[in-house]
Structure formats: C-alpha cells, structure tokens
Amino acid sequence: MLASTKNRSIIVIEDIDCTIELQNRDDGSHNYNDSDSQVTLSGLLSFIDGLWSCCGDERIFVFTANFKERLDPALIRPGRMDMHIHMSYCTPSGFKILASNYLGIKNHWKLGQIEELITEVNATPAEIAEELTKSDHGDIALDGLIKFNKKKEDSKEKIVVENEADKKGDKMN
Template structure:
C-alpha cells in the first residue's frame, strides 16, 4: 500500500488541482476498505465504466446440484494455487469457462457466485458496443489482475460463430469484432496481459459456436446449466421460504414433478415469491409445473 501525490494539469482558470491517491493490491481491497467488489462494463473508445458490485449470489444459494457446484469450486481452488505450475509449463495464468444452457438456468448467478467466492472484479463486455478488433483488444488489455472477463450470449453475435475466410474478410471490412480477432487475443495478447485472469463466455446454443472457440486452452471447462432438479429445488425452497424441503409434505411431490419436466430455476423462483403463505405458494408451484408439463407434451405430440 502506498500514497501517491498527484498534481493535475491547469484548467482554463489557471487553477491546479492537487490530491493524494491511495493504492494497494487488488487482493487486499477487503482488508483495507471492507468494500464490495467492483463491476465494469465495456464502453466504446477502449474504456470501462465502473459500478459497485454487490450481487448476493453465492455457491450456497445457487440452485445447482451439489456435485456440480463442488466440481466448479474445486476447479477454481486449483486454479488459484497453481501460479508456479503455470509458470513452469510456460502457460499464462488464466482459465476459460463456457456456461451453456437454456435462458433462466442461472448463468449470470453462477458468474456472480464465482466472483464473490474468489473476490475478483467482473468486467462485463457487450460485443455489440465494440466497433472492431482493435478496440476489442484495447478494452480487454485495460482489465486488471484477479478479474473475470464476461462475454454473455456470444451465440447472438453472428460474426463470431464461424471463421470462414470470406466471412472474416467481409466482417473486418465492415469494422466488427470477428471470431478470428477473439481467438488471436485469447491466444496472443491475452496470454501476456496479466495474472489470475478468468474469461467466461455464456451461450444458450453451444452447438452454434465454432469448435475453435471451444477447445481447451480457450474454454477449458464447459459447464452445462441445466433445468432445475429436485436438489436445486431444495436450495430454492431454503432461499425463498426459509424451509427445509424435506420437512414439508408438498415438497416431495414437487421434487418428483421437477425431475420429470423442464422448468428453470428462474421460473420456480418467481413462483416461490407469489404469496406469504407457504402452503399457498407450494400448491401454486405444483399447478405451474403441471401446466408446463402439459404444454410440453402438447408440443411434442
């Protein structure tokens, strides 16, 4: 930690602004300021806007199967401890994750849980706001160590779905971010841009992404965000109703329904907020899932 004396340039009134700036390593932020993390969003011109990150999601509150959560936590812990390993094998200290699955399955909540667990900053980049590959590189090179770079819904960006030469040439002439630009950055500049970096892509349609983006070294771990399971529902009941699902007679029926149809954690969470009476809420959940099941059967028949 250190103090820096800063003297800015004179303004039009010939006044000089002077102040001190306190700086310290990002990993010591909580000890020094007892402050929440920071979130950043990419903006045109190669810069970031900053917001206070105070998302409450944790691995304890995440509606995922315990075995899936443990696998992710173990991978994050192993990543944090392997600085010397990465150096020894000649690889940048970075790791890539792909979160894929239907909307409403908790991809954003998982990213927030990862950031809270690691105490990392989040940089959220909207590709549609970036003009070209050059601006893309400038923005990403301005991220900090111990951070998570998030590029959500990458399947919605047609320019990064494939890397056919003619498409790349046409897209570069139009001044857009291309898959080739992303791959070059991850394999090249990104590799030398700092330590303890995590990059997370999310998609609703993994099958639409070019295999070049999915290989290890780019997306090292693929995490399927599935529809809710009975174990995930137990977490939701605990979160929203303060209830151990095993102790309520209606929960067993709901868990069987959840395992037999496709319903997202987001949909169930909304149903669990409909009333203050627990019995009324759980009966409403049963009706909702049964209706979803009928609708799905009608579609498939």
C-alpha cells in the first residue's frame, strides 16, 4: 500500500504507538512473532527514508500517538520525524477560538464560567467542538457545554473520592 502512493501524498498513520511491531525495542514491549502484522519497523523506516524514498518525493507523513515514549527512538529521531506537535487538552484561549469559529461568539456572559470549568476538567478541543456544534443557537450550545463540563467535573471528583476510599481500605488491611 505504501509503495503505491503517488508523489505529493499525505500519509496518515493513526495511533502508531498501538502497532505492536513499531513499539520501542528498548523497553522490551515488542513482539516479533505477531503473524497478523504486515508492517514492521524496518519496513516502515525503509519506506520513509530508505529504498522507497528514492522512488518519489513530496510525501508528508503524519503519525499520531497517545504515548510518544512507547515509540522506537529510530522512528522519532531528528531528520526522520521533523516535527512533534503535542495536542493538549482545551485551554480557555482555545475555547474562545472554538466559540468564535463555531458560534461567532466573541463576548458572552457565560464565557467566563465555561473558561473556569475548562481549567478544572480535561476536555479535548474535539469534545468542546462537538458540544458547540449541537446547536446553532449560542445560548443553547453554551448551556450544553456547561452541562458537559460539569458532568466531567463530577465524574472526576467521583474518581478522586473512590481512589481515596481505596487508599484507606489498603491502609486498614
């Protein structure tokens, strides 16, 4: 499949850290006996900058990963992977941009409350955008976003309480 890509292609490989054969060889997590895998680290590296790289040009590779530390250093070294972009949780400034882009809202009395909630919960920009697109009416979309963030905050507090109860139980045993 990789060899059939044309010049001026963008190749996206999602969740590369979850591909067994491409995990970091140094940490012992690899499994070279996975018979279902058709792509090996060696094969991918050869395609990126080895044998296949001379067969065309203007290819852009985009790799996504949840855990960069699981990737083999050979894959992420400078010159092979030139740019690393960390996609964090949504920030108040990111939220303002999303509210402006999706709802055309730059000033609204609910923005402050939402910005405060966003600093307290871990919500991705995609989650925020999804909530903002549920209604074309700004007030309704913002109310939905407030409910969404409060629900995330409540579930976060519940997890903290459960963890504290587990720790107390461990100390008693």
